[in-house]
Amino acid sequence: MVSLNSLVSAGGRSEAAAKDRRIAELEAENERLRRIRDALIVRVESGSTHKPAPYAAFEHSVILAEQVRERTEALNLAMDELKASHKALSQAREEDATSRQRLSDAIENIADGFVLFDSDHCLIQTNSRFRSYWEHAGAPVPEVGTHIDAIKALAVTSGLIVEEQRHEDAEGVLFLLSNGRWVQMTERLTREGGLVVLYSDITDVKNSEMARRIRALEESERWIRVVTDHVPALIAYVGADLRVQFCNKVYEAWYGRNGGSPLGKRLELVHSDELYQRLLPQILEVLDGHNVTFEFEEETEQGEPRYMLRSYVPNRDETGAVTGFFVLIRDITDRRKTAMALEQAYDDLEHRVRERTAALTGLNQKLRDEIAERSAVEARLREAKQEAEQANLSKTKFLAAVSHDLLQPLNAARLFTSALLEHSFGPKAEGLVRSVSSSLDDVENLLGTLVDISKLDAGVVTPDVTAFDLRDLLNNIAREFRQMASVEGLALHFVPSSMVVRSDSQLLARILRNFLTNAIRYTGQGRILLGCRRQRDHVLLQVWDTGPGIPADKLPEIFQEFKRIRPKGAQVDKGLGLGLAIVEKIARILGHDISVSSVEGKGSVFTVRVPIGETGHRQPASPRALAPAQDRSLFGVRVWVIDNDRAICEGMQTLLEGWGCEVITAVSVEDLAAQADIASTSVDLLLADYHLDEGANGVDAVAEINGQRAEPAPVLMITANYTNELKQHIRELGYLLMNKPVKPLKLRSVLHHVVRQ
Structure with missing residues (x-):
């Protein structure tokens, strides 16, 4: 409000000065015109020594009269403008006086002390509240034109200000005046560079704050006394x-x-x-x-x-x-008495120790004899432990060797049965073939489970942890088990995901397969769901089923070996009860948490918790993650099979030729060279067993074959060796890898993948 009124006042003064100057100019012009008019009239009336002709004089007088008339009209217009200007000026002066009066009234009615300074910080105006501060202190009131620094110094020297306080959280400065009142000074700049200072009375606020502090101190003192008194x-x-x-x-x-x-x-x-x-x-x-x-x-x-x-x-x-x-x-009297009692007890104890020392000396020899005897027993126990560990290692090696030897004929049998399933022999014969295939599946599962349990117990399984995309792993597992669920009359639903996790892809796939196998085995009707959900920095891979559920008191037992829970309404389980035990052992090796929750009559959910990995370390797709391209034909695909087992060669040839492939089988590189020109014959895939006769291996064999060719052929290595070292070695060579026994569906997926590329 102060800045606006100052601007109005300055504008009024400027307009009045302009009007005064305009009036002065018009009056001077009017005076000059009057002098010209009078001079002309005198000249016409008085004539001259050389008088003009009458007509010329008349014409001159007419022209002069016209000029006088024009000048007179101009003068009248100027006078009208002058009157209007005088009227506007008077009105502006009245408005300025009114504004000044209103401003003075407003300043006077402000409850705070008000002071206005110009751009040089010299006093212009104050209100009565500000002047009352000085009058109450008996000090002279600052006059108009006094500088602000002089006013501040006078307030201190005159005793008007008793105390000054500055607070960081308060706006302005606080002053205690001689009348016992507290005021808060705030300063504001005007647009013209002047200064407005307000002195607000905050005595009530200060008193309230002081009362609050006193109450707080009293409350604090009361609490201190309450605490110390207790x-x-x-x-x-x-x-x-x-x-x-x-x-x-x-x-x-x-x-x-x-x-x-x-x-x-x-x-x-x-x-x-x-x-x-x-x-x-x-x-x-x-x-x-x-x-x-x-x-x-x-x-x-x-x-x-x-x-x-x-x-x-x-x-x-x-x-x-x-x-x-x-x-x-x-x-501390009781403590001193206790210390004295302890000191006395210590003296008594020393006396008794001396007495017992003599008695124990005779027992030391007996103890030495017992220690020697125990040492001998411990030595025998260590030997027994070493023998047990050696037996356990021998058992593991034996199972590994037996499993490899058993997997060879089992692999051949699976290839033959798969080839038979490609042909039509009538319902009865097909039923027998499917029964044989199912029996081979059971033998394979039991043998694989037995070997897995042995390896996990022996601690020879080390995970190959990498970061990989869940997309291929989940897609292939869902595709693999969707057909199995359909055979059992169940619906398998799958929620895909492309999240990246850190784990061993094969061991993690084994956990999910065991979960799904368990769900299909115990779910009589309904549906099964495979999916995952994110939980902060982990992913929960889950298998849901609508089976009969698991009793709450049996949940802690389901991951134990040879424990088979038969819920109400579930079919009789013909397994060994090792599937979930293997899951627990694999999860422990990987460091993943597994859990299960179930409601009887509604179903169960099995969960494995896997850490999220970084996208920059994705694992390349493995043969297990290759989707079969059902829209492509395998007719005419050329495959060379190298295996030292003739039965497997025959079974593989029967199976592949049933799909339309052109197959050459051999037990060695020399045998292959006798049947085809390795360097020039076209081939789409080299399918080789890792273990060959006389210490040879498939890696060296395919290297020798591709070494003779201008362009190397794709390689699929088949082995019963599940070690991470071999898997890593095959991966570094860029070969595809499948473990025995070979599943025809996966083999067909690999062939489609090779043809597609």
């Missing part, structure tokens, strides 16, 4: 004048003898002369600024001796001077 120790504070300024009830009860309180008394009056003289050295030491802790023996009013542990702590002010000290006294 502490089983004597607490006091003694000032530098040795007067007791504070004490708790325990201190008051102890030293307030004869009903008197020690508060406000000097220590020489609180204690007896003898006790005070004994305490004086420690009192002087704490007043010198040192912490003092010492034991002291005193007597109660009844003359009973008590041992007291005294602590004196000095209290310092801002300058570091000691203004008093805190007193903490604890009764």
Whole structure:
């Protein structure tokens, strides 16, 4: 409001000055025209020594009269403008006076002290509230034109300002005036560079704040007293004048003898002369600024001796001077008695130890004999343990060797049955073939489970943890088990995901396959769901089913070996009860958490928790993750099979030729060279067994074959060796890898993948 009024006043003054200048100019012009008119009239009337002709004189007078008329009209217009300007100027002056009066009234009605300074910070205007501050203090009121610095200095020297406070969280500066009132000064700049200063009375706010602080201090003191009064120790504070300024009830009860309180008394009056003289050295030491802790023996009013542990702590002010000290006294009589009793007991114990030492000396020899005997027993136990570990290792090696030897004919049998399934022999024959295939599946599962359990128990399985995309793994597992679920009359639903996790892809796939196998086995009707959900930095891979559920008291047993839970309504399980046991062992090796929750009559959900990996370390797709391209034909695909087992060669040839492939089988590179020109014959895939005769292996064999060719052929390595070292070696060579026994569906997927590329 101050800036607007100042602007109006300045504008009015400027407009009035302009009008005054315009009036002066018009009056001067009017005066000049009058002089010209008078001179012309005089000249016409008086004539000259050379008088013109009458007509010329008349013509000249007419022209002169016309000019006078024009000038007169111009003068009249100027006079009208002058009158209008005078009227506008008068109106502006009235408005300016009204604005000034309104501004003065507004400033006067402000409840705060008001001061206005110009751009040079010299006083222009004040209100009565501001002037009353000075009048109450008996100081001269600052006059108009006084500089702000002089006003501030005068406020201090005159006694108007008693105290000044500055707070970071408060706007402006706080002053305590001589009349006992608190004001808050705030400054604001005007648009012309001037300064407006307001002095707001905040006495009520300060009083409220002070009252609140007093209440807080009183409340704090009350709580301190409540706490100290319930502490089983004597607490006091003694000032530098040795007067007791504070004490708790325990201190008051102890030293307030004869009903008197020690508060406000000097220590020489609180204690007896003898006790005070004994305490004086420690009192002087704490007043010198040192912490003092010492034991002291005193007597109660009844003359009973008590041992007291005294602590004196000095209290310092801002300058570091000691203004008093805190007193903490604890009764340690019982502790001293206990210490004395312990000392006596220690003496008695030493005496008894000496007596027992003599008796135990004779027993030492017996103990030595027993120790020697135990050492011999421990040696025999260590030997037995080594024998057991060796037997366990031998068992693992035996199972590995047996499994490899068994997988060879089992692989051949599976290839033959798969080839038979490609032909039509009638319902009865097809049923027999499917029964044989199912039996081979059972043998394969039992043998694989037995080998897996043995390897997991022996600790020879080490995970190959990498970061890989879940997309291919989940897609292939869903495709593999969707057909199995369909055969059982179940619907398998699958929620795909492309999240990246860190795990061993084959071991993680084994966990999910066991979950799905278990779900299909126990779900009589309904549906099964395979999917995953993110949980912060982990992924929960889950298998849901609508089976009969698992009783709550049986949930802790389902991951134990040879434990088969038969819920109500479930079919009889012909397995060994090792599937979920293998899941538990694999999860423990991988460091993944597994869990199960179930509701009887509604179903179960099995979960494995896998950490999320980084996208920059994705694992390349494995043969297990290759999707079969059902829209492509395998007719004419040329395949060379190298296996040292003739039965497997025949079975593989029968199976592949049933799909339309052109197959050449051989037991060695030499055998292959006798049947085809390795260097020039076209081939789409080299399918080789890793273990060949006479210590040879498939890696060296395919290397020798591709070494003779201008362009190397794709390689699929088949083996019963499940070690991570071999898997990593095959991956580094860029070959595809499948483990025995070969599943025809996966083999067909590999062929489609090779043809597609």
